[in-house]
Amino acid sequence: MNSFTRIMTATALATTVLAGSAASATEITFYYPIAVGGPITKIVDGYAVEFAKAHPDITVKPVYTGSYQDSVVKAMTAAKAGNAPDAAVLLSTDMFTLIDNDLIEPYDAIATSEGDKTWIKSFYPALMENSQAGGHTWGIPFQRSTIVQYWNKEAFKAAGLDPDKAPRTWDEMVAFGKKLTKRDASGHVSQWGVEIPSSGFPYWLFQALTTQSGAILANQDGTKVAYNDPKVVEAAQFFADLGQKYEVMPKGIIDWGTTPKDFFEGKTAIMWTTTGNLTNVRKNAKFAFGVAALPSKQRGGSPTGGGNIYIFKTKDKVKQAAALEFGRFLTTPERAADWGIATGYVATRPDAWQTEAMKKYAAEFPPAVVARDQLKDAVAELSTHDNQRVTKVLNDALQAILTSAKPAKPALDQAQAEATRILHAYQH
Amino acid sequence: MTAPRNARFSMHVQGWLLALPAIVLLATFTHVPAVSTVVDSFFSTPHGRQPAAFIGLDQYRTMLADPIFWRAVENNLLYALITVPVSIGLALAMALWVNGRIRGRAALRLAFFTPTILPMVAAANIWLFFYTPDYGLLDQIGRLFGVDSTNWLGSPATALPALMAVTIWKEAGFFMIFFLAALQQVPPDLYEAARMENAGRWQIFRRITWPLVMPTTLFVAINALINAFRIVDQVIAMTGGGPNNATTLLLFYIYQVAFSFWDIGYAAALSTVLLFVLGTIALAQFFLLDRRIHYR
Numbered sequence: 166m167n168s169f170t171r172i173m174t175a176t177a178l179a180t181t182v183l184a185g186s187a188a189s190a191t192e193i194t195f196y197y198p199i200a201v202g203g204p205i206t207k208i209v210d211g212y213a214v215e216f217a218k219a220h221p222d223i224t225v226k227p228v229y230t231g232s233y234q235d236s237v238v239k240a241m242t243a244a245k246a247g248n249a250p251d252a253a254v255l256l257s258t259d260m261f262t263l264i265d266n267d268l269i270e271p272y273d274a275i276a277t278s279e280g281d282k283t284w285i286k287s288f289y290p291a292l293m294e295n296s297q298a299g300g301h302t303w304g305i306p307f308q309r310s311t312i313v314q315y316w317n318k319e320a321f322k323a324a325g326l327d328p329d330k331a332p333r334t335w336d337e338m339v340a341f342g343k344k345l346t347k348r349d350a351s352g353h354v355s356q357w358g359v360e361i362p363s364s365g366f367p368y369w370l371f372q373a374l375t376t377q378s379g380a381i382l383a384n385q386d387g388t389k390v391a392y393n394d395p396k397v398v399e400a401a402q403f404f405a406d407l408g409q410k411y412e413v414m415p416k417g418i419i420d421w422g423t424t425p426k427d428f429f430e431g432k433t434a435i436m437w438t439t440t441g442n443l444t445n446v447r448k449n450a451k452f453a454f455g456v457a458a459l460p461s462k463q464r465g466g467s468p469t470g471g472g473n474i475y476i477f478k479t480k481d482k483v484k485q486a487a488a489l490e491f492g493r494f495l496t497t498p499e500r501a502a503d504w505g506i507a508t509g510y511v512a513t514r515p516d517a518w519q520t521e522a523m524k525k526y527a528a529e530f531p532p533a534v535v536a537r538d539q540l541k542d543a544v545a546e547l548s549t550h551d552n553q554r555v556t557k558v559l560n561d562a563l564q565a566i567l568t569s570a571k572p573a574k575p576a577l578d579q580a581q582a583e584a585t586r587i588l589h590a591y592q593h
Numbered sequence: 594m595t596a597p598r599n600a601r602f603s604m605h606v607q608g609w610l611l612a613l614p615a616i617v618l619l620a621t622f623t624h625v626p627a628v629s630t631v632v633d634s635f636f637s638t639p640h641g642r643q644p645a646a647f648i649g650l651d652q653y654r655t656m657l658a659d660p661i662f663w664r665a666v667e668n669n670l671l672y673a674l675i676t677v678p679v680s681i682g683l684a685l686a687m688a689l690w691v692n693g694r695i696r697g698r699a700a701l702r703l704a705f706f707t708p709t710i711l712p713m714v715a716a717a718n719i720w721l722f723f724y725t726p727d728y729g730l731l732d733q734i735g736r737l738f739g740v741d742s743t744n745w746l747g748s749p750a751t752a753l754p755a756l757m758a759v760t761i762w763k764e765a766g767f768f769m770i771f772f773l774a775a776l777q778q779v780p781p782d783l784y785e786a787a788r789m790e791n792a793g794r795w796q797i798f799r800r801i802t803w804p805l806v807m808p809t810t811l812f813v814a815i816n817a818l819i820n821a822f823r824i825v826d827q828v829i830a831m832t833g834g835g836p837n838n839a840t841t842l843l844l845f846y847i848y849q850v851a852f853s854f855w856d857i858g859y860a861a862a863l864s865t866v867l868l869f870v871l872g873t874i875a876l877a878q879f880f881l882l883d884r885r886i887h888y889r
Contacts, residue, residue, distance in 0.1 A: 238852045262855065265640055353741055364747070365833050415726065418747030418836045423725055432727055553853040564836035568749050 191487045192224045196253035198236035198472065199229065200308075201441040201508055208507055216494050223487045233472065237262070240477075244268045249477040251488040257295035257473045258548035258556075260303050261387045265550060269475045271301035275489055284493055287514045294545035296473055298386055304473030305492055306513040308504070310439045311467040311539050312373050314460070315446055318453040320345060320356065320434035331457035332435070335377070335403060338460050342413025345434040358413035359435040360428070361404065362421040367563040368547055368556050370437055372468040374400035376544050379463035382559075387549035388591045392559055393574070393581040396463075401573040403462075405566050417568050425449070439470060440536035443509035447530070456532035458539040466542035471510060502526075511536045549584075550591040558583045627868060633861035645858065652862035662863065664838045665846040668753060672842060673821035676760045681813055683765040685806070688772035689798075702773070709767040717830035720759045721746075724831075746832050749839040756840055759827055764820065768813045775809035776802070815878050819871055843867050 195213070199205045206229055213225040230236040233256050240253045241263075249268065263269045272285055285302055292306040318328035324344040332338035342358025349355065361370050375382055380396035383389065391397060407414040421438075428436045429449050437459065446454060459467050474492045479485055494500070498516040502523040505512035517523055518537065527534050549555045562580035565571040634652055636645040656662050691702045708716065723730045724745035732742045745755045779802060787797045825844040828834060834841040834849065841849075847867065851860035 234853070241855065266855070351739070351741075353736075364835060415744065416748075417744040420725075420747065427727075430728060551854065553849075554856075557849075557853075560835070561837045568747075568836050570749060570837060 190222055190224050191483050192226060193251035193484055193487045193491065195225055195227045195488075195491065196230045196236055196240050196250040196255075197227060198231060198233045198254060200233055200472075201439075201445070201510075203444060203508055205229075205508065208504070212495060212500070216491060219494070220487075220490065223490065225491055241266065241268065244477060249479065251477060251479065251484050252492055253475050253477065254307050254472040255475055257292075257304055257306070257309070257469070257471060258546050258552055260295065260298060260473070260475075260548060261550045262552055263475060264298065264303060268477055269303055270478050270485065271303050272305065272476065272489075273302050275476065275485055281489075281493075284496075287516065288496075289511075289513060289515065289540050291540045291543035291545075292469055292511075292513055294385070295469060295548055304475050305496055307472055307474045307495060308441075308508065308510045309469055309471040309473075309513055310441045310510055311469055311536050311543050312370060312437055312459060313440050313467070313535055313539065314435055314437050314457050315428060315442075316435045316455050316457070317428065317431065317450075318455055320431065320452075324434070328453070329455065331455060332460045334460050335462045338435070339407070339411050339413060342407070342411060342435070346413050354415075356431060357415055357427075357433040359407065359437070360414060360419050360424050360433040361407070361437045362419045362424045363404075363563065363567050364418050364420045364422075366421070366556070366560065367418075367567070368559045369468060369470060371400065371404060371559075371563055372544075372547055373437070373459050373466070374404055374462075376466040376468060376542075377459065377462040377464060378403075381544065382547045383545075383549050385545070387552070388588055390547075390549060390555060390559075390581065390584045390588070392562070392584055393577040398573050398577055401563065401566050401577060404563070405569075405573065408567070409569065418564060440511060441471070441509050443532060443536075445509075447532075456535045458535060458542070464542065465539070466544060467539055468546040469540075469543050470546050505533075509533075511540065549588060551587050554587055555584050558587070630861045630864045630868070633858060634865045636858050636861075638856050638858040648858075652859050655859060656862055656866070661838055661841060661846065665841045665843045668839075668841060669822060669843045671753065672757060672760075672824070673818055675754075676757050676764070676821055677814060677817040680761045680764045680768060680817055681810065683761065684768035684813065685772050685810075687765065687769045688776055689802075691769075692773060692776045702769075705766040705769050707766065708763045711763075713763070713826040714830050716759065716763055717827045720755075720827075721831055724755055747836060749836050752832055752836060752839045756824075756827060756831060759831070760821070760824065764817060768817070771809050771813055772806060775806040779805045811878065815875065818874050818878075822867060822871055822874075843870075 197205075197209055209227050209229075213227050216225055217223070228250070230239045230253075236253065237255050237259050240250055240255060243249055244266075255263070260269075272281075276282070276285060285305070288296075288306050292309050293302070296302055296304040296306060314331055316331050321328040321330075321341075324341075326341060326344060332341045338359060345356065345358040346354060347356040361374075363370065372382055375394075375397050378396040378400040380391060380394045380400065382391060382397070408416040424433075424436050424438055425442055425445060427433045428446070429451070431452075440456075443456065446456075458465055474495065476485060476488050476492065495504075496513065498514060498520055499522070501512045501514055501517035502520045504510060505517065506522065506526045512518060512523060518527070547556055547559070558580045562571070562576040565576050566573050633645075635647060635649060637648045637651070639645040687705050691698055691705065695701070711719075726732060726744045726747070727742045729745075731745065735742070743751060745751050783801050783805075784797065787801060792800070822842075823844055824842055825848055828840055828842055828845040829848075832840040834845055843863070844867065847860050847863045850856050850863060854860075
């Protein structure tokens with residue numbers, strides 16, 4: 166026997182052994198991104214270990230895949246190479262992209278038992294808006310958030326405002342902002358009234374303004390947008406006016422990443438950001454701060470945001486069932502509460518707020534409840550077919566408006582025309 | 594007659610075998626992908642169950658009508674036009690300086706070279722801090738002189754120049770090393786002769802140093818130009834192409850079309866254009882400029 170044959174025999178033997186051990190347990194791959202601070206990897210690994218204890222026949226392999234953007238790239242390229250993850254947490258707005266690429270399985274096709282059906286119905290309806298399309302449920306809410314306002318109580322007191330009252334309307338926000346903006350003789354501003362970030366994905370924060378002015382940006386099936394609705398134009402004008410006319414917000418583009426830092430440094434008295442930053446602010450703000458629902462115009466409200474659990478298509482029904490089981494495990498009331506407390510995300514179902522752990526947390530730290538209470542006014546995050554392209558059109562228009570490159574109306578008319586052209590292929 | 598032919602044949606085989614590993618690697622990771630990209634650019638993007646269809650030059654027609662593509666081209670040309678000469682000029686100036694007999698020469702060389710060894714994303718994060726409005730380094734310095742704060746990366750007028758500064762800062766030190774090596778190759782007797790003729794410093798530079806480092810300048814220029822079209826990491830780390838596409842460069846746009854929009858066909862067409870641009874640069878520099886360069 167020469168060395169080549171020996172190696173071949175050994176390999177064949179090893180393969181048989183490995184295949185044998187794999188057959189005894191179903192192994193599923195679970196991709197997840199990290200978008201907030203904290204020891205997320207440790208928490209997710211812990212869930213996988215707990216799951217293994219309850220289901221000895223299933224092994225979950227959690228794979229940290231970077232940011233949301235990295236994660237969808239990794240999941241889609243892996244799927245195109247025939248090696249899709251079995252389950253993944255991806256942006257709720259990636260739904261149409263995943264459907265159009267025929268990559269995900271609707272839950273209603275695989276979760277058919279009575280228990281499964283009640284499970285699908287157990288989440289906040291506002292969170293399900295981004296999870297359902299065409300009569301199917303494609304995603305289950307996992308790490309979801311809304312936008313809230315954080316305010317610096319000491320700055321409010323110094324400006325002669327009631328430190329316990331955040332602005333409740335747009336007019337109040339401007340009026341408070343004028344009192345809070347501190348200018349020296351040369352016009353240099355040491356403290357701004359408010360910051361609404363506009364880098365990267367301005368559409369999300371802008372969607373809070375359009376919701377408040379009474380507009381809905383896209384239809385449920387993701388085939389139409391309303392970028393140049395008069396109410397949307399009004400919201401865009403107000404967004405720009407905060408900096409350019411009322412001068413209570415820095416002009417130009419405000420960076421999403423440094424907004425919390427601006428808040429900690431006292432550079433802004435109010436900031437709009439995700440509830441996912443709650444733990445971050447709690448740790449780093451050296452002053453008393455408050456958290457409140459966003460101010461209203463025609464109505465209050467915010468878009469939801471964050472990630473859903475998707476089950477990928479596969480021919481292996483055993484794996485798919487295992488992935489579903491893991492999805493159910495991650496979203497029990499107890500775990501939804503635990504995840505919410507550990508990260509700052511909104512616990513995704515009403516009964517999670519009835520658990521002992523959550524009741525205790527909410528009593529200790531009342532701001533945690535704000536995001537939940539805002540859910541009743543929340544709308545679906547902007548999501549359409551060819552989502553990233555359609556939202557980029559709006560992002561570009563907003564940045565042009567905010568940097569005074571274009572007036573609101575023509576910029577949004579142009580964005581509407583471009584988005585309609587892109588979505589033309591999806592009109593049935 | 595057969596024996597020598599056999600020998601020649603086996604020599605050929607041996608030669609090819611020696612080149613084989615390199616050929617395989619180059620073909621797998623460069624040539625095959627490049628060719629298949631060009632082929633893909635004539636097909637539509639497959640969607641779910643709908644396979645790719647041959648559509649001829651449609652992707653290129655879309656490109657001609659795509660304002661963001663033209664914005665990226667314009668930005669990229671501006672980027673090359675400014676970063677290449679400035680970083681070459683700076684590199685040469687730094688090399689001339691640290692080539693002289695001055696104190697702390699090693700420390701200076703190291704200081705100039707440091708930006709090169711930093712990973713781009715780390716460097717981009719340092720510069721993000723420099724550019725932060727109000728409490729960023731630039732604004733803090735500006736305030737000492739009574740300058741009001743600037744939103745460097747957040748306004749369309751300053752965002753692209755701000756990225757250019759990072760590239761120049763990062764590349765000049767690297768190119769300096771090449772110039773330093775070239776300067777040390779210049780025979781000292783030429784300088785001695787020039788000094789005996791009472792030539793001024795500018796004259797010495799123009800008549801001796803500049804022509805003699807010309808091959809290095811060409812090499813550096815090609816690299817800088819190609820780099821200018823290959824920049825993507827700092828755009829992703831610092832601006833994401835914004836505001837309103839003010840910092841969208843070609844490769845970043847390709848990345849966006851391919852991995853955000855999943856429009857693989859269009860991304861292939863854009864890549865083909867970039868491939869063509871880079872190929873043309875290389876050819877033009879090698880063949881047209883070659884003649885004017887002094888080689889010893």
